[in-house]
Amino acid sequence: MQVKDIYVSAPGKAILHGEHAVVHGKVALAVSLNLRTYLRLKATNTGKVCVNLPNIDTFLWWDLSELKQLIRHSSGKRDEVQLLDAELVRRLREFLGVTNETLDHCNMASLSFLYIYLLLFGQRELPSLTVSVWSELPTGAGLGSSAAYSVCLAASLLCASGAIPAPLNEWDHTARWCQEDLELINSWAFQGEMIIHGNPSGVDNAVGTWGGMLRFLAGKIIPLSRVPLLRILLTNTKEPRSTKVLVARVKDKINKFPSIMNPVLDSVDAISCTCERVLSEMTCEPITGEHYNILEELIDINQHHLNVMGVGHPALDVLCRLTLARGLHSKLTGAGGGGCGITLLRPETDSSIVQSTIQDLRDHGFDCWETSIGGPGVQQHTPISVKEEILEILNHY
Numbered sequence: 451m452q453v454k455d456i457y458v459s460a461p462g463k464a465i466l467h468g469e470h471a472v473v474h475g476k477v478a479l480a481v482s483l484n485l486r487t488y489l490r491l492k493a494t495n496t497g498k499v500c501v502n503l504p505n506i507d508t509f510l511w512w513d514l515s516e517l518k519q520l521i522r523h524s525s526g527k528r529d530e531v532q533l534l535d536a537e538l539v540r541r542l543r544e545f546l547g548v549t550n551e552t553l554d555h556c557n558m559a560s561l562s563f564l565y566i567y568l569l570l571f572g573q574r575e576l577p578s579l580t581v582s583v584w585s586e587l588p589t590g591a592g593l594g595s596s597a598a599y600s601v602c603l604a605a606s607l608l609c610a611s612g613a614i615p616a617p618l619n620e621w622d623h624t625a626r627w628c629q630e631d632l633e634l635i636n637s638w639a640f641q642g643e644m645i646i647h648g649n650p651s652g653v654d655n656a657v658g659t660w661g662g663m664l665r666f667l668a669g670k671i672i673p674l675s676r677v678p679l680l681r682i683l684l685t686n687t688k689e690p691r692s693t694k695v696l697v698a699r700v701k702d703k704i705n706k707f708p709s710i711m712n713p714v715l716d717s718v719d720a721i722s723c724t725c726e727r728v729l730s731e732m733t734c735e736p737i738t739g740e741h742y743n744i745l746e747e748l749i750d751i752n753q754h755h756l757n758v759m760g761v762g763h764p765a766l767d768v769l770c771r772l773t774l775a776r777g778l779h780s781k782l783t784g785a786g787g788g789g790c791g792i793t794l795l796r797p798e799t800d801s802s803i804v805q806s807t808i809q810d811l812r813d814h815g816f817d818c819w820e821t822s823i824g825g826p827g828v829q830q831h832t833p834i835s836v837k838e839e840i841l842e843i844l845n846h847y
């Protein structure tokens with residue numbers, strides 16, 4: 451089977467409020483970033499499937515003949531894409547030599563690729579192809595790198611399998627899919643997330659698919675169209691962590707101390723709802739200092755709650771302390787345990803304060819930059835609409 455070449459991209463995300471609580475049925479508010487993951491899928495006639503993931507130093511290939519063995523006993527196409535095919539996952543783990551303890555980037559990324567590839571093509575002739583991915587996002591740092599990767603895999607492989615059309619017209623440079631196709635992309639990306647995360651809420655892949663700011667509650671996605679322009683500083687503490695491990699840790703704590711932890715989750719839920727109300731007020735009445743005072747207090751309270759959940763880290767404490775010394779408020783974003791934090795900048799925050807804060811954080815060995823939020827969700831690209839330096843990397847393989 452011959453497939454068509456395609457370039458796609460999907461954004462990373464920052465969670466304003468609700469990380470972890472969202473896994474337990476509470477509200478989360480999340481927003482897409484201007485940092486994206488790009489994927490090129492290229493048809494080949496080598497009889498192989500090649501995967502090039504330079505961000506994580508992973509370059510793998512398999513013969514179609516060995517991959518065919520893996521689908522021999524597969525249960526086939528399932529109607530319910532929300533559940534993993536446990537038997538296929540078990541076979542893939544065995545094939546790749548992944549045990550429960552091996553949580554490294556390479557294994558998780560190859561497992562999720564092969565899982566989606568084999569389920570989409572397994573009932574037909576497997577296509578020979580090369581997939582290359584490059585991301586502007588730090589890997590495993592709380593900015594939704596796994597979701598952006600899964601969304602790109604889902605979109606490109608669904609297109610290649612013919613399950614959804616390629617949306618680009620000859621006169622466009624980028625194009626997005628219709629709502630129904632986006633829902634299919636999102637549900638397949640969720641499966642990739644299940645493999646990487648274990649028990650994802652689905653908020654990250656929803657942002658990667660639709661972009662913008664959204665409210666997420668128990669799988670229900672509500673885009674927030676009326677939101678004020680927020681200035682946010684992103685800091686990567688560079689402390690490595692795994693979302694899968696952290697999500698499992700919070701679950702254990704809730705199981706051990708339900709009467710103590712459930713009120714914390716309820717409080718996080720109330721924080722997300724209050725934040726959403728304040729953001730909406732800011733779009734329909736003059737923005738005042740009091741709006742920002744409330745947003746800052748919500749950030750502080752949530753950061754304490756996340757520490758109570760056990761997903762803080764000394765480096766994140768340093769971030770909060772250093773920024774507070776300049777009058778700025780920060781919290782972790784994503785799964786925590788290291789990784790990234792967000793700092794809210796007030797409109798009147800002087801650029802000299804921002805610059806000296808960034809310098810303080812860099813002096814501590816952190817990466818820090820001001821970001822713009824609300825970028826588009828998953829897109830198809832023509833090659834010339836991909837940044838030159840990224841195109842060079844993708845076309846290198």
Ligand SMILES: Nc1ncnc2c1ncn2[C@@H]1O[C@H](COP(=O)(O)OP(=O)(O)OP(=O)(O)O)[C@@H](O)[C@H]1O
Nearest residue numbers: 555558559585590591592593594595596693784785
């Ligand atoms: N550019 C990439 N290339 C290949 N695999 C990637 C890439 N980015 C992320 N991944 C996959 O995602 C995993 C990291 O996912 P993880 O959920 O732990 O972090 P995150 O998504 O960055 O943070 P969070 O879930 O808190 O937002 C990696 O181990 C790898 O399997």
Ligand SMILES: C[C@@](O)(CCO)CC(=O)[O-]
Nearest residue numbers: 469470650651652784785
């Ligand atoms: C920690 C978590 O809430 C957010 C990770 O970005 C996990 C999830 O929602 O799947």
Ligand SMILES: [Mg+2]
Nearest residue numbers: 594596597693
């Ligand atoms: Mg993730």
